[in-house]
Ligand code: ARG
C-alpha cells in the first residue's frame with residue numbers, strides 16, 4: 014500500500030497497447046496460502062499501435078518465473094505495478110508463474126477465500142492480483158483454464174465457458190478444465206473452487222438451443238434459489254423478446270458468495286453474486302429483497318451483451334456498459350411489474366418502479382453531483398477506478414440512455430441497438446461509438462449537443478414559469494436551464510433536455526395540447542425539447558387557466574424549479590394524471606412543510622397538508638404500492654441536499670415531529686388502512702400483495718412513531734403472528750422506530766430466531782444502526798453501534814456486515830451520526846482507518862459518507878474537518894481512501 018497519494022489517470026491519455034494477447038492458458042494449483050498460477054499467453058503485436066514493449070501489470074504477486082518463448086527476456090523493466098518487456102517479431106509466448114496467498118487477501122479483489130472456498134473478483138483491476146497481464150479491457154483474449162484443488166474441501170471447480178475435461182489427481186486432489194469460446198477482457202475472468210450445490214434447470218433459447226442454467230450455493234441454502242432461477246429465466250426471455258438477444262453459451266452459472274464488495278459481477282458465463290442478491294425464501298427475505306434479486310440477476314444477465322460481447326475500451330467508458338445495463342434492468346423490472354398487474358394496473362405499476370428509480374437518483378446521485386466527487390457520467394480523470402462505480406456512472410448514466418430512448422422512440426432505440434451489435438460485437442468501444450450508431454440508425458438524428466450529457470457534471474436546473482392570457486386563451490411556458498459549477502468545470506453549456514409537459518384544466522383533467530402554429534390539438538402529454546438557455550412555448554386554444562404538470566415520468570435527470578403555492582401542490586396531489594408527478598407533488602409539499610419546521614421549531618404542521626395527506630391515504634382507487642410511495646416522506650439525504658446550510662439535527666427534529674403528528678392526527682385512518690391491507694393466505698411474491706404489505710408496514714410506522722397505544726399493540730401482534738419476513742420485519746422496524754420498551758424484547762426474539770442466518774442478521778444490525786432515537790434520554794445510537802461491533806456475528810471483514818452496521822449509521826442516520834458533540838465523526842475516522850488496512854474499496858465507500866461536509870453548519874464543519882484531516886494523515890492510506898478524503902478537503 015502506498016502512502017503518497019495515487020497519481021491521476023486521464024482519459025485524454027488513452028493509447029492502444031503495442032502488444033495484445035490472443036490466447037491465454039491458465040493453470041491454478043489452488044491452495045489457501047500458496048496458490049501457484051501458471052499463465053501462458055500468446056502475445057501479438059498490435060498493428061494499430063506504435064512500436065513498443067510488451068506491457069503487463071502485476072500487483073501483490075510473488076513472481077516465480079517469467080520467460081519469453083522459453084527464454085529469459087532480453088530486457089525487463091519494472092515500475093510499480095507495470096512490467097515492460099522488449100520482444101522481437103510479431104508473436105511471443107510469454108509464460109509467467111506467480112504465487113499468491115488467497116487467505117491473506119482481505120481486499121476481496123483478485124483471488125480470495127470465503128468460508129473455505131476460492132472465489133475471484135477481477136473488475137476493474139483485480140486480474141493483475143492473480144497474474145501478470147495486460148490488464149485492460151481493450152485486450153480481449155480467448156481463455157482456457159485448468160483448476161486443481163483438494164477434492165474434499167473444493168468438490169466443485171468452475172470457470173468461464175464450457176467444461177471440457179475433469180478428473181482425479183493423486184493426494185486427494187482433482188482438476189477441471191474450462192474453455193471460453195468468446196474472446197474477453199481479463200476483468201471478466203472468474204473461477205470458483207468450493208463446496209457448493211446447484212439448483213439446475215434446462216431451457217430452450219429462442220433459436221431452439223438447449224442450455225443448462227445453474228445457481229450454485231452452500232448446501233443449506235438450496236431452498237432459497239428458486240426465485241433467482243425464475244428471475245434468470247425471465248431475464249432471458251425478456252432480452253430475446255425486447256432486443257432479440259439470446260444466450261450465447263451452452264451453460265450459464267450464478268454463484269453466491271457471502272464475502273463480496275459489491276452486488277454482483279457479470280463474469281462471462283459465471284456470474285458471481287453477493288448472497289444478498291441470490292438467496293430468498295419467504296421466511297428470510299422481504300418483498301424488497303425479492304425485487305432486488307430479480308433486478309440484479311437481470312442486470313448481470315443483460316451484461317452478457319451490453320458489457321461482455323461489446324465491452325469498454327477503457328474504464329472512463331464504464332457508463333457505456335453500466336448506464337445502458339441499468340436502463341435495461343429498469344425496463345425489465347417495469348415490464349415484469351406491469352405484466353403482473355394486468356392491463357388495468359399496468360400504468361400504475363410502471364410508475365411505481367419509476368418512482369423507485371427517481372428516489373434512488375435523488376438520494377444518491379444528486380448529492381454526488383453537488384459534492385467534491387462530482388463527475389460527468391464519463392469522467393475525465395480518476396485516481397482509483399474503484400471509486401467511480403458511482404450513482405453518477407450507473408444511475409445518471411441510465412437516465413441519459415432513457416433520454417435517448419425518449420428522443421428516438423422505442424423503435425428507433427431498438428434499431429440503434431441492432432446496429433450497435435452489428436458494428437461492434439466482439440469489440441471494446443467508447444461512448445461516442447454508441448451514440449454515433451444511435452444517430453446513424455435514426456437517419457443521422459443530430460446528437461452532437463446531446464453528447465454534453467457525457468461530459469458535463471452537475472445536476473441541471475430547469476426553471477419554469479407560465480403566463481396565462483385570458484384574452485386569447487393562451488398559456489406561455491418559459492423554460493430556462495442552467496447547470497451549477499462543479500470541481501474543474503466552472504462553465505456549463507446548455508443541454509438537450511426532454512421535458513414532458515401536460516396542462517391540467519380546472520376540472521382536474523389534462524387539456525389536449527396545441528402549440529401556436531399547429532392546426533389542431535394533439536395528445537395531452539407532449540415532450541418539449543429544451544436545447545437553449547431559455548425557450549418559450551405558447552399553447553393556444555385553452556378555455557381556462559391551466560396548471561402545468563412538468564417533467565412527467567421524470568423525463569430528464571434535472572431539478573425542476575417551479576413556483577407553486579400549497580393549494581396548487583394539493584391540487585396536483587389530488588388530480589395529476591401522471592402518477593410520478595402526483596407522487597412528486599406530495600414530495601414537494603412534504604419537503605416544504607418539513608423544511609419550514611426545521612427552520613422554525615415552533616412552526617405547526619399545516620392543516621391543509623394533513624388534509625391532502627389524508628385524501629391520498631383514503632383513496633381506495635389508488636394502487637396500494639403507489640400510496641405507499643406517496644405517503645412516505647422524502648428521504649433524509651435528499652432533504653439535507655435541499656437545505657442550506659444543511660442542519661441534520663434540526664431536520665431530524667422536524668421529521669420526528671412531522672411523523673408523529675401524521676401518526677397522531679391520522680391514527681384512525683392508519684388503523685383502518687391496516688385492516689384493509691391484510692393479505693390473506695400463504696405468502697407469495699407478487700407485486701399486488703407486496704404493495705398491500707408495504708402500505709400496512711408504513712401505517713404501522715406512523716402509528717408507532719406517534720407512540721399510539723393501539724398501533725403499538727398491532728405492531729407487536731403482527732410481529733408475533735407474521736408468516737413471512739416482510740411482515741415480521743415491517744412490524745419490528747415500526748417498534749424500533751418508537752421508543753416503546755417492547756422493542757428490546759422484540760429485537761431479542763428476532764435475534765434468537767435468526768441467530769445463524771447471516772443475511773437476516775444484517776437486517777438486525779441495520780435496523781439498530783438506523784434507529785432514530787435509541788432512548789429519549791441517554792444511550793444514543795452510537796453506543797448501540799459500538800456495542801454491536803463486538804457482537805460475535807459482526808465482522809469488519811465481511812462487507813455486508815460493514816454496510817449494514819456502519820454504512821447504515823454513517824449514511825442513513827444523519828440525525829444521530831452528526832451528533833453535536835462530534836462523537837459520530839470521531840467514530841467514523843476510527844472505523845475508516847481500521848477498514849483501510851483490510852479492504853480499501855469498502856473503506857472508501859464508508860469514507861464518502863462525509864464528503865458533503867462543506868454544506869453543513871459551521872459547527873459541524875469544524876468537527877468534521879478535524880476527522881477528515883486525521884484520516885488523511887493516517888499511516889498507510891490506500892489510494893482509494895486518499896482520493897475520497899483528499900477531494901473532500903480539496904481547495905484548502
Ligand atoms: N460490473 C459489476 C456490475 O455492475 C460491478 C463490479 C464492480 N466491482 C468493483 N470492484 N468495482 O454489475
Ligand code: ZN
Pocket residue numbers: 312316334335338
Ligand atoms: Zn453492471
